[in-house]
Amino acid sequence: MNREINTDIASGCIGLLLTVLFYFGLEDVLWMSIIFPEAVVAIMGVLSAVLIIKGLVKPSRRLIFVEGSNVRWIVTGVLFFCWVMVMPVLGFFVSTVLFMSLIVIYLARARTPVTVRKICVWVPVVIAEVAFFYVTFTRFLYVPLPEGMFF
Amino acid sequence: MLWETMLMLFDPVILLSIVAGVSAGLFVGAIPGLTATMALAVLLPFTFTLPPLHGLVALGAVYMGAIYGGSFAAILVNTPGTPSSIATAFEGYPMAKQGRALEAISLATVASAVGGIAGALFLLFLSPPLAELSLRFGPPEYFWVAVLGLTLIASLSEGSTAKGLLGGALGMVIGTIGVAPIGGETRFTFGITVLQGGVPMIVALIGLFVLPELYGIAAKAKSALSAVEVDPKAKGSFWQAVKTVFSMPGNLIRSCIIGEIVxxxxxxxxxxxxxxxxxxxxxxxxxxxxxxxxLPEGLVATESSNNVTVAGSMVPLLTLGIPGAPPDAVILGVMMLHGLRPGIELFTVSGHLTYGFILSMALAAIAMVPVGLLGGRLIYKVIFKTPYYFLVPTIALATILGTYGVRNSHTDVVLMLVLGTLGHVLKQLGVAPAPIVLGLILGNIAEMGYVQTILGGQAYQYPFLKLFESSLSRILIAMTVLSAAWPYLLALKQRIQARKASPKEDRHE
Incomplete structure (x- = not known):
């Protein structure tokens, strides 16, 4: 992914895709409810087309995703999604301890050799941190956090 | 009312909220790459269950602390903690290299406090008359105010205006998901029942502002540069700094006025x-x-002006509902969460709350002095000792909790992740998150204004002509045109100046 691309065409294509998605999402409702979104979807389509045309007529290329490791942010993102997806199953506390520990171990590999000894230090730190947030939210802020198969 | 409100602020819980808010803001703001907007978004969940005044006071203090915190990294490691401290590094870092880091920090602290107090005073005296003017605003005027706000996308676009406008349009479409404000029917739900409630502004804000930063930190595998050593014997007395700052009143006043105008x-x-x-x-x-x-002069100018903008940028927010700067969008989200709508009602019906919030900003500015001078060095050490691999999941945890806490919805957290990831990809392609957020906020105001105007203009052959009927609308249209054309006029002026200058250079050669 570390390469130069025509960002006008790329952003125009994403804009066009979103325009199509929202265009077909327009339901048959009263004009009062639809007049404004309809106009904005049309504007988004026009702007996307303008960007694509600009990209073809006057191409300006730039490097994207050049800073650092792309694999690292993608894996981190996937871990974020998995964390949130398993939350209703495992419960907030267990899923958070599990995925925070995984993210810490994964990200630490870029800076330091990961040993069992280090993991034995990091995991209790994560547990303490999650416990702090858990207690603060459930006991003091009265925000009920998702419960799962454990608690 | 002011006197009663002032007394109300001396409640120990409020004072504690201010000190805690400034400390937390200072902590996040001092981390290079983490902005004041992110500080507010991350610390938002802690204010959910607080009464409206306590919550707003805490967030105002976080904002003030974050802008000030940016100066720490700028002075000590030549990396502005927030974009508001770019010029602080120009003078602060050379001072640090000369062993005058403590002097620079003391100067930044005093100048920031003065700027913060000046901003709160500007907000206190400028908002009520502007809010009274907003009484003359009907649906067409609100529509044009929203359009005027949208023209600012050009200045937030970071390069291409077309990409900024695309981001603004995307933000507006996201804002229309759910039940229509007029008409009451659902739009763009794609059969997902939870989307009927729309995308809460806070959820979108957290995702769009925080996730791209987290992905960036994860990719780079670092959150900050290595710190410089601070010489504890160096001169950095608070009173010396006060004397230095007030020995340049012209510079201080000019910088505060510039800060307020901007x-x-x-x-x-x-x-x-x-x-x-x-x-x-x-x-x-x-x-x-x-x-x-x-040079202390430069440091005082930058730090006083950027802290004026904290309270100063809330003038358009509290009166017209237009965020003066991206962090204000978070404050607006919290206000709406508590059922507060910008305009004259804020200063009449919710007067105690509004004036309490304004005055608390001045208290937050004062609180920066002890927090910055006593706790600053400790906070700084903690920040630089926290490894990035703990920072990323901890901030992610706070954002997940913040999003979940808005309406106890797991779907909101998924939405936040989807929007944040999309925001990160779009940011790489040159579509910055700020225009998307601006579109999201102003789209709602524009829709209400537009549909109400068209409904009110049904007696006309062409109902949309009602948009151009009042003189106030026409003034707003003129301002919109001027605002949209301004960047291009400036560029044109620069080009003409460059062209005029180039023949002279040729003659010299």
Whole structure:
């Protein structure tokens, strides 16, 4: 992914895709409810087309995703999604301890050799941190956090 | 009312909220790459269950602390903690290299406090008359106010205006998901029942502002540079700093005024104010050639002007509902969460709350002095000792909790992740998150204004002509045209000046 691309065409294509998605999402409702979104979807389509045309007529290329490791942010993102997806199953506390520990171990590999000894230090730190947030939210802020198969 | 409100603020819980808010803001703001907007978004969940005044006071203090915190990294490691401290590094870092880091921090602290207090005073005296003017605003005027706000996308676009406008349109479409404000039917739900409630502004804000930063930190595998050593024997007394700052009243007043003017323009915040104030301080100085070598004048100009913008940028927010700067969008989200709508009602029906919030900003500015001078060095050490691999999941945890806490919805957390990831990809392609957020906020105001105007104009052959009927509408249209054309006019002026200058250079050759 570390390469130069025509960002006008790329952003125009994403804009066009979103325009199509929202265009077909327009339901048959009263004009009062639809007049404004309809106009904005049309504007988004026009702007996307303008960007694509600009990209073809006057191409300006730039490097994207050049800073650092792309694999690292993608894996981190996937871990974020998995964390949130398993939350209703495992419960907030267990899923958070599990995925925070995984993210810490994964990200630490870029800076330091990961040993069992280090993991034995990091995991209790994560547990303490999650416990702090858990207690603060459930006991003091009265925000009920998702419960799962454990608690 | 002011006196009663002031007494109300001396409640120990409120004072504690201010100190805690400033400390937390200072902590996040001092981390290079983490902005004041992110500080507010991350610390938001802690205010959910607080009464409205306590919550707003805490967030105002976080905002103030974050802008000030940016100066720490700028002075000590030549990396502005927030974009509002770019010019602070020009003078602060050379001072640190000369072993005058403590002096620079003390100067930044005093100048920031003065700027913060000045901003709160501007907000206190400018907001009520502007809010009264907003009484004359009907649906067409609100529509044009929203359009005027949208023209600022050009200044937030970071390069291509077309990409900024695309981001703004995307934000507006996201804002229309769910039940229509007029008409009451659902739009763009794609059969997903939870989307009937729409995408809460806070959820979108957290995702769009925080996730791209987290992905960036994860990719780079670092959150900050290595710190410089601070010489504890160096001169950095608070009273000496007070004397130095007040020995340049012209510089201080000019910088505060610049900060306020920039702050009132929606879309422009401390990031612009600090550079303009620095430039003007240099132009007005008797020895401009010494700028960049560690001159207190430059440091005082930047730090006072950027802290003026904290409260100053809330003038358009509290009166018209237009965020003066991206962090204000978070404050607006919290206000709406508590059922507070910008306009004259804020100063009448919710007067105690509004004036309490304004006055608390001045208290937050004062609180920066002890927090900055006593706790600053400790906070700084903690920040630089926290490894990035703990920072990323901890911030992610706070954002997940913040999103979940808005309405106890798991779907909101998924939405936040989807929007944040999309925001990260779009940011790489040149579509910045700020225009998307601006579209999201202003789209709602524009829709209400537009549909109500068309409904009110049904007696006309062409109902849309009602949009151009009042004189106030026409003034707003003129301002919109001027605002949209302004960047192009400036570019044209620069091109003409460059063309005029180039023949002279040729003749010299």
């Amino acid at each position: 702050a009132i323009i929606p879309g422009a915040g401390g990031n612009i104010a600090n550079l303009v104030a620095y430039n003007e301080a240099k132009r007005a100085s008797k020895h401009p050639e010494k700028f960049g070598t560690g």
